[in-house]
Amino acid sequence: MNLEINVEESNGIVFLHIKGEVDLYSSPDVRKKIFEIVKHKAPVILVNLEQVKYMDSSGVATLIEGLQQSNKYNGRFALYGLQNNVKEVFELTRLDKIFAIYPDRDSAIGKKDA
Amino acid sequence: MQEPIISIRDLHTRYGNREVLKGINLDIYPYETLVILGRSGCGKSTLLRHLIGLNKPSQGDILIKNKNLVTASEQERDNILKNLGMLFQGSALFNSMTVGENVALPLKEHTPQPDSTIKIMTRIKLGLVGLAGFENFMPSELSGGMKKRAALARALAMDPEILFCDEPSAGLDPIVAAGIDHLVLKLKKAFKMTIVVVTHELESVFLIADRIALMHQGEFLFVGTKQEMKASDNPFVRQFLERRPDDDEVDKDKYLKSLVGTL
Amino acid sequence: MNLLTRTFSRAGQQFVEFAVHLARICQLCAQTLVWIFIGPLRGKKIRWHLTFIQIVRIGVNSVPITGIIIFCVGLIIAMQSAYQLERFGATIYVADLVGVSMTRELGPLITAIVIAGRSGSAIAAEIGTMKVAEEIDALKTMAMNPLGYLVVPRTLAMLIVLPCLTILADMLGILGGMTLAVVNLKIPFIAYFNQTASAILMKDFLTGLVKSFFFAIIISQIGVYQGFSVSGGAEGVGKSTTASVVSSIFLIILADLLFTMLFYSTL
Secondary structure (H helix, E strand, C coil): CCEEEEEEEECCEEEEEEEEEECCCCHHHHHHHHHHHHHCCCCEEEEEEEEEEEECHHHHHHHHHHHHHHHHCCCEEEEECCCHHHHHHHHHCCHHHCCEEECCHHHHHHHHHC | CCCCCEEEEEEEEEECCEEEEEEEEEEECCCCEEEEEECCCCCHHHHHHHHCCCCCCCEEEEEECCEECCCCCHHHHHHHHCCEEEEECCECCCCCCCHHHHHHHHHHHHCCCCHHHHHHHHHHHHHHCCCCCCCCCCHHHCCHHHHHHHHHHHHCCCCCCEEEEECCCCCCCHHHHHHHHHHHHHHHHHHCCEEEEEECCHHHHHHHCCEEEEEECCEEEEEEEHHHHHHCCCHHHHHHHHCCCCCCCCCHHHHHHHHHCCC | CHHHHHHHHHHHHHHHHHHHHHHHHHHHHHHHHHHHHCHHHHCCCCCHHHHHHHHHHHHHHHHHHHHHHHHHHHHHHHHHHHHHHHHHCCHHHHHHHHHHHHHHHHHHHHHHHHHHHHHHHHHHHHHHHHHHCCHHHHHHHCCCCHHHHHHHHHHHHHHHHHHHHHHHHHHHHHHHHHHHHHHCCCCCHHHHHHHHHHHCCHHHHHHHHHHHHHHHHHHHHHHHHHHHCCCCHHHHHHHHHHHHHHHHHHHHHHHHHHHHHHHHHHC
16 A cells, blocks of 8 residues: 555644555554544544545545544544645635645644644 | 547447437547538437547547546446446436436445435535425426536536536527526536537537537538638538528439339 | 238238247347356446335335235135035145245245236336336436336346235244134134145245246346337337236246146156
8 A cells, every 4th residue: 555654743743744645545554543543532633634545535534424423522633734725626616614634744733722 | 739538549330220320529628519511411410429438439539538438347347437427318317206316316326425425416416506405306296408507517426537418408498598508608617527429409518519520421520620611612611601501403314204104 | 821820920920020029038038147257347336226126115114015916815725625625624734735835836926927017017017117218228328328217127126026925924824824824714823834834845945936037037137138128108108018018927837837847757
């Protein structure tokens, strides 16, 4: 599979680094990882999409599930570093209104207390 | 030059003695919208059926992403087809299922996605075509235009790289038809798809096409951009653009013969 | 002379057409059975949820009508045989006659004919309608094989349902005969029951079941075949539906004749 997922934890923030293409066949792996993190009720989950060249609607749907799960315990679930064509998918489906989306890691962390 | 995503090479089809396609050659490039234009019975629907693997041509090759659809095994063909979406003229929604189940069907069938993700994907797709909230409706409860939209959502379910549309505006009133055309435009921009449309409706052609291929009696008379088409002096292209009917020449003897039988 | 040659050529043509149809049905049947029995080993899945839906449609919903018909047939057989047997004062043998004819012949046959009329036609109509509405084409372009998605569930459902219905029909038919015997002929219930039990052999019952398996294949394959060969809109669906009933009943009777000959001569 051309998808790598790494989980990093620092200062109570869980980073999910995704690398590669999130498509119909690889997004279940992302889902599994997200659900593992959500199970431990991580208060802040930041998904790093800097290395994601392509994401289809299954990837988007998977992230929505993650958001939904973290909302259940009032966690924060945000995305950062979207490449242009990935961003377009979010805009087209108007999901940029639902997700908190930041340009980079620092701004995503900085918003923590806001 | 960019590598074509679909390449049709020397395609022939015969039904008995009648040759429907007479050696078609055409390259379709990634992310373009190509409209195959022609009058009824010119062979454009037959060509489309070949492109989506429903019929096998008598001769010739169809390469989709460099894989030959004509000679592919069942397994290979299915893998090619999973990358294609098809919007049928009559929508072809499964009437025994709800709209949502229709859209979810290919995902359930072909992908490892869990049901909850599929549900969200289905809603996203239905939202895209303007049918949010209709997932539990049966196709028979929808109007013609809504059915087309639902069918489009189903065609897009698998995020296909290539979308085929057969007469997308057939049987719809002009306003609804224009809505479908604009929807296709919007989706094209969003999904970076290659779109192949078969139609005979000029208005929608000039709206959505990047390139146009005009078919007549089983051959392409013209392939080029809208501007090139408008500037073309091919008599049939002109006739098509100017919507002139065929000349009504009457062969006296033939006509009499057709009326009285044998002379 | 002209008329004669025309008649013969028409007959010959129809025979050839019939043979072609039959060959295609056999091919379809072979593909379906391969999918059911060998497919799962080669990673072709059987869709049990669709099969279950068909079991309900074909089987469960057919119980009342099949039951009523076969009960009436039981009554009729009992009356007709009682009329003959009364002359010899041997009305108790009504039990033998009803029991044996039900299990060996009438149970499987009547059930098959009712199901051919009720469910075989429904299969043809449903698939035909899907064909006309391009739904079959849509399935194919979604890389879903209509064989696995439509044909196998229906065939499998029929294979499961028809023998079950046949067992039920056997019992209800005997019950019909029993009702007449008890009410009209004043034969005690227990006497009739014992007489029936001693008359029916396991063999009778099993040959009936074997037949019903083959009838199931005939009904489902003809229904599916006629559905797929629909052309030309709603009118075509009507034609194919009718054709499916006529040809399945014809082939059922033909198969029944063959089986009866086989069992009669060997068992």
